[in-house]
Amino acid sequence: MQQEVMFAGFGGQGILSAGKILAQTAMNEGLEVAWVPSYGPEMRGGTAYCTVVISDRAIGSPIIKNPLHLVAMNRPSLEKFAPDVKKNGIILVNSSLVAIGSGRDDVDEVRISATDIARDIGDARVANIVALAALVGRSRIVGTEDLINTVKAEFARKEKYIPLNLAAVDAGFAAAS
Amino acid sequence: MGKVLMKGNEAIGEAAIRAGCLNYFAYPITPQSEIAEYLSRRLPESGGVYLQGESEVAVSYMIFGAAGCGERVFTSSSSPGISLMSEGLSYIAGAELPCVFVNIMRGGPGLGGILPSQADYFQATKGGGHGDYHLMVLAPDSVQEAVDMVMESFRLAEKYRNPVMIIGDGLIGQMMEPVAFRDELKSEPLNKDVWASNGMSTRNSKTPNLVKSLFLSPEQLNAHNLKLKAKYEQMAREDLRFETYNMDADYKALIVSFGTMSRVCRTAIDDLKEEGIDVAMLRPQTVFPFPEKAIYDAALKKECKIVLSIEMNMGQMVEDVERSVKGQRPVEWYGKCGGEIPTPEEIQELVKSRL
């Protein structure tokens, strides 16, 4: 079976790294993965998105027009990509920054105030991890313990950030349940 | 060694180091600058040479000089940069120097765009620079294959004393996939004492070596070109590579596609099979030499009605496919350029409309 998650938001919101942590977790679970970024001239502040493809067999096309799930961290992302999400998929909306809904009634729309939750934990920059954990908690696309282990490994060289990011993971799981 | 999740560009840089290539000269260009960024850190810590040249033109001659000394060396660039290196490539091929060029292709012509493309097929396989020469050209379809081909390319470059080019598209460079690295390259004897211009004392010789591409006598130049031609023919005999997909079925259509595009085709073929339509694919892994006979044989299978060359360009490889099929089946091109990659759904529709 193949599942795809699209992460989208402003450049600087940690979109690409949230996708990378998910891909790394799935790879650690022995699955096939591909992480496909958007790349363009904008380095900061522009739109950023990436798609993570997770499969139990070799991945054919890594270019996904219709992802199973979407994590929309800002309004333009939701407006742009919500119509593409597959039926019965999850649309996770960062309600801190997005007031509107997806307008879809055939998906599981989950609204999480990721930026506010992250700020309450101590740093708005971990909103991406809150959103990622919420998606994982809701979809079980990878195991929650495996996600925690990846986050620990990801920040192994910047140890002081581990507690903050683990708190973000917990808050994301809690928000999604 | 286990697998690591790596961006194609960085994995290409690491693969070169694993292949024992510790010399890299380059000029930054999107979408492959991560190769230079990665190696600017990794090569100095590995005791290697990293240098950012002033232009792709200059870089191609830094590669020439280093390869002319018999040292393993490579560079990477993207389409407009490869155009600038094409002068050097002609000289390098003429002087028969082993080295590796990686082209992470973007759209053209001119500045074109920075998104994935396969529009440099002609440039890579038919020349680019002047004169009768060919590069050996490898086309990976995944980060893992890019890594394997980088390692293999040094062996091939040294076997043939010929530049090898790897053409990946922007997606291969930018995408992250799990990769495993082989420990080291099994290379063939380079016999560089016979030809490398690296100082007579280096090889305890009393006779100078000369690395050159100038042959003023017509007889000598003709003989030189015949020698090069024989090498290209040897590549076709000994190092031609391709992969087939669903070739055992009674397929109605044959797709020829390479690189990222072939992965999209693979998905389309799986989906068509579920609908009861069998389509096969032949994926050239070497686009020079080109698998002419394999395509001919595959096209002539009884049920096969059409051959489709599907490419991220305006129809380049299709000329080689037509040449291979020799008029025995209709050959059509389908593709897009500019950065949009045809989807599996589009390929399915295309196939259905042709059967």
Added chain:
Amino acid sequence: MGKVFKKPEALSDVHTHYCPGCTHGIIHRLIAEVIDELGIRENTVGVAPVGCAVLIYDYFTLDFQESAHGRAPAMATGIKRVRPDLMVFTYQGDGDMASIGISEIIHAANRGEKFTSIFVNNAVYGMTGGQMAPTTLPGQRTTTSPEGRNVDEVGMPIRMAELLSSLATPGYIARHSVTSPKYINRTKKAIKKAFQYQMENRCFSLIEVISTCPTNWGMTPVEALKWAEDEMLQFYQLGEYKTPE
């Protein structure tokens, strides 16, 4: 009586293809003598240009690589970077270095590449048959400036020694001439100094050598030497422009 004049070991025992009165032969000999005196022949790689001296490798008994037009400094960079133990020099004419290859020489000098460039300036394209060079003097007639170089249209000649000595990176830059025995001796000393700096891994060096081209100037060899001294040395002042000290 023993031989008082003999061929340097670094030179081959062949006739060159150069025209009568051409000064390439003198410059080749000076380089060969320096290489002999420093005992570096077996550890040296030369880089040949495109131009009259393209066949320079036929006249030396040491390793060479043949460059494309103007790219010799990039090629020398590649050689020297992967084999810093080798002695590397480029030999380039005015079209090769000051026109098509000006980017390569400026950046090699600016990186402080530890090789030596011999720049032969005779104010004209030789091999292609006497066309205007970037160093052709104002008013000088060539096959592509039949009315004389018009500086309003094509600008003033480029003074390579001055240009390169303006770089902030340390280097050894000098201009000499082979138009008289006195000047020839000075040229040889400068070439030797340049190679010595390279042996010490000190800096990039460039020796510009004011030279003649009787054939394309339409003069006898003697007239050409006089013209070079009277006209070229007015515009191209001899001397050391930069030292690494």
